[in-house]
Amino acid sequence: MKLKNLSYYVKEAATGIWRNRLMSLASVIVVVLTLLILGAFTLINLNIQAVTDEIKGQVEVVAYLEEEAETYEEVGRLREELRGLEGVQQVTFVSRDEALERLRERLGDKAGITEGLERNPLPASFEIRPQDPEHTAILAEAISQLEGIESVDYGQQLVEQLLAFSRSVELFSYTVIVFLGVISLFLIANTIKLTVYSRRRQIGIMKFVGATDWFIRWPFILEGIFLGLFGALFTYLLLLAGYGILYHRASAWLYQNFLSVQMVVPELAGRELLKFLFVTGAGIGAVGSAISLRRFLKV
Amino acid sequence: MILFSHVNYSYQKGTSALKDISFHISKGEFAFLVGASGAGKTSILKLIFRETVAGTGRVAVLGRDLTRMRRREVPYLRRQIGVVYQDFRLLPEKTVAENVAFALEVIEAGAKEVKRQVPRVLNLVGLGDKGERYPHQLSGGEQQRVALARALVNNPPLLICDEPTGNLDPDTSWQIISLLNQINLLGTTVLIATHDKDVVDRMNRRVIELQVGRLVRDDSKGVYSHEA
Ligand SMILES: Nc1ncnc2c1ncn2[C@@H]1O[C@H](COP(=O)(O)OP(=O)(O)OP(=O)(O)O)[C@@H](O)[C@H]1O
Ligand SMILES: [Mg+2]
Numbered sequence: 001m002k003l004k005n006l007s008y009y010v011k012e013a014a015t016g017i018w019r020n021r022l023m024s025l026a027s028v029i030v031v032v033l034t035l036l037i038l039g040a041f042t043l044i045n046l047n048i049q050a051v052t053d054e055i056k057g058q059v060e061v062v063a064y065l066e067e068e069a070e071t072y073e074e075v076g077r078l079r080e081e082l083r084g085l086e087g088v089q090q091v092t093f094v095s096r097d098e099a100l101e102r103l104r105e106r107l108g109d110k111a112g113i114t115e116g117l118e119r120n121p122l123p124a125s126f127e128i129r130p131q132d133p134e135h136t137a138i139l140a141e142a143i144s145q146l147e148g149i150e151s152v153d154y155g156q157q158l159v160e161q162l163l164a165f166s167r168s169v170e171l172f173s174y175t176v177i178v179f180l181g182v183i184s185l186f187l188i189a190n191t192i193k194l195t196v197y198s199r200r201r202q203i204g205i206m207k208f209v210g211a212t213d214w215f216i217r218w219p220f221i222l223e224g225i226f227l228g229l230f231g232a233l234f235t236y237l238l239l240l241a242g243y244g245i246l247y248h249r250a251s252a253w254l255y256q257n258f259l260s261v262q263m264v265v266p267e268l269a270g271r272e273l274l275k276f277l278f279v280t281g282a283g284i285g286a287v288g289s290a291i292s293l294r295r296f297l298k299v
Numbered sequence: 300m301i302l303f304s305h306v307n308y309s310y311q312k313g314t315s316a317l318k319d320i321s322f323h324i325s326k327g328e329f330a331f332l333v334g335a336s337g338a339g340k341t342s343i344l345k346l347i348f349r350e351t352v353a354g355t356g357r358v359a360v361l362g363r364d365l366t367r368m369r370r371r372e373v374p375y376l377r378r379q380i381g382v383v384y385q386d387f388r389l390l391p392e393k394t395v396a397e398n399v400a401f402a403l404e405v406i407e408a409g410a411k412e413v414k415r416q417v418p419r420v421l422n423l424v425g426l427g428d429k430g431e432r433y434p435h436q437l438s439g440g441e442q443q444r445v446a447l448a449r450a451l452v453n454n455p456p457l458l459i460c461d462e463p464t465g466n467l468d469p470d471t472s473w474q475i476i477s478l479l480n481q482i483n484l485l486g487t488t489v490l491i492a493t494h495d496k497d498v499v500d501r502m503n504r505r506v507i508e509l510q511v512g513r514l515v516r517d518d519s520k521g522v523y524s525h526e527a
Contacts, residue, residue, distance in 0.1 A: 002407065004407070004409075005407060008404065018335065201388070201390065202390055204388065205388055205390065205401070205402070205441065206375060206405045207377075208350075208382050208383075209346050209378070209402040209405060209449070209453070210374040210375065210376070210377035210378035210379075210405075210453075211374060211405035211406060211408060212371070212374045213370075213371070213374070215405060215406075216405075226511065
């Protein structure tokens with residue numbers, strides 16, 4: 001594309017959008033729907049990624065004790081056994097009282113809800129830090145075999161669950177995206193077809209005075225790209241507003257209730273979305289009009 | 300300038316629109332292409348600006364062999380050929396000046412060139428004062444002048460017209476033909492496909508006659524038909 005023709009192309013593209021404004025609007029709406037799902041998935045994934053990374057850093061095996069094992073001798077025996085395991089760096093005992101105390105701390109001003117408890121429902125546990133985080137899973141497996149250990153918990157499990165969740169979200173999104181993507185392409189192609197049709201006279205003249213094929217095509221390609229970009233812009237604003245509200249409401253709650261899970265801050269999420277949505281929107285637009293031009297513009 | 304050598308052309312298999320057509324038009328000539336409806340006049344013009352490609356035989360225009368020309372070279376050929384149609388083909392939403400300028404803009408001419416050439420051709424066709432009007436505010440003859448101005452704005456060495464007077468009354472027709480003659484005197488080669496007997500007889504210039512796809516006559520100073 002020659003730069004000096006750009007203003008002509010843009011003018012023509014804008015005229016085309018305006019002339020078929022209803023079809024243009026319909027295409028933009030469907031692009032928005034497609035990108036909304038795509039964008040929402042990106043946001044979910046972004047957060048899962050952040051959480052996963054966070055948890056991977058906190059490698060620690062938590063081994064919960066069976067109730068009967070919670071005697072002075074048993075705790076002492078288990079502590080020695082755990083220290084004796086290969087690859088263990090540090091072993092800390094957390095009694096039931098300590099566990100309750102930690103919970104109260106975390107709940108902060110809502111700690112009152114624990115007052116009504118007749119007996120402490122939390123199990124005692126050992127927190128075991130491995131020498132090599134890579135071997136957490138093997139170590140956890142070995143610990144779970146020990147007598148007196150009810151269950152073990154370690155970051156990796158949560159990581160795996162999160163990844164599995166992320167994968168199913170992904171699969172679902174892709175299915176819907178493909179479906180909506182095809183509809184967007186179709187609608188954009190149809191809008192461009194209308195533009196081509198309403199300009200057949202002009203195109204005919206351009207051909208016989210010697211305009212090149214690409215000179216004739218560019219305005220239509222740009223028109224498609226603009227439709228895609230409009231869609232991306234609306235989607236961006238919607239998602240950013242939505243995510244902002246969600247972040248505001250949910251972030252503090254999450255932090256208090258689940259480990260130290262933190263949502264990605266809106267500014268960062270917005271930056272990721274921006275690139276992604278605009279590139280995808282422009283892509284859908286360009287491909288949509290290319291499809292249309294191949295079929296309807298015999299230059 | 301234009302060379303047809305044993306050209307055959309058919310729109311569909313089995314039919315034949317042009318059969319073994321050979322003729323040569325030199326630089327600076329003024330020629331009429333005559334024949335009954337369906338004789339093949341438009342088909343010949345389409346071959347010249349390569350809207351279609353000859354089935355067999357050779358078509359050369361402005362020194363280029365069109366039968367072997369590549370698609371992407373076609374626009375550059377067309378920039379050297381002005382084309383005028385019977386139905387004018389103006390854009391109704393553009394003014395006269397804009398219609399003419401459009402032809403330059405879409406071949407990527409600079410703004411300076413547009414500013415210089417548009418008034419020049421509008422004056423040449425006698426519409427110097429009507430540039431701001433819209434096509435529907437003009438008479439048929441004036442609209443044809445606009446079409447002519449658009450065809451000439453790029454200074455093409457060759458001008459081809461498909462029944463340029465088909466929709467006009469005899470007086471206006473004669474004005475258009477006189478204008479074409481004047482343009483020819485300025486050095487442009489002119490080829491006109493027409494049914495207009497009066498005009499052809501009055502001009503007494505070269506006449507190439509077609510009958511159902513065959514070239515039957517080529518007189519250097521001819522009239523529309525021998526029988527008449
Ligand atoms: N697009 C087309 N498809 C099929 N046949 C066509 C097509 N265009 C023209 N023909 C046929 O080719 C022959 C020559 O047509 P052409 O248009 O060249 O005639 P013409 O001399 O220009 O006639 P007119 O004076 O009516 O304009 C005719 O038999 C016509 O039916
Ligand atoms: Mg014809």
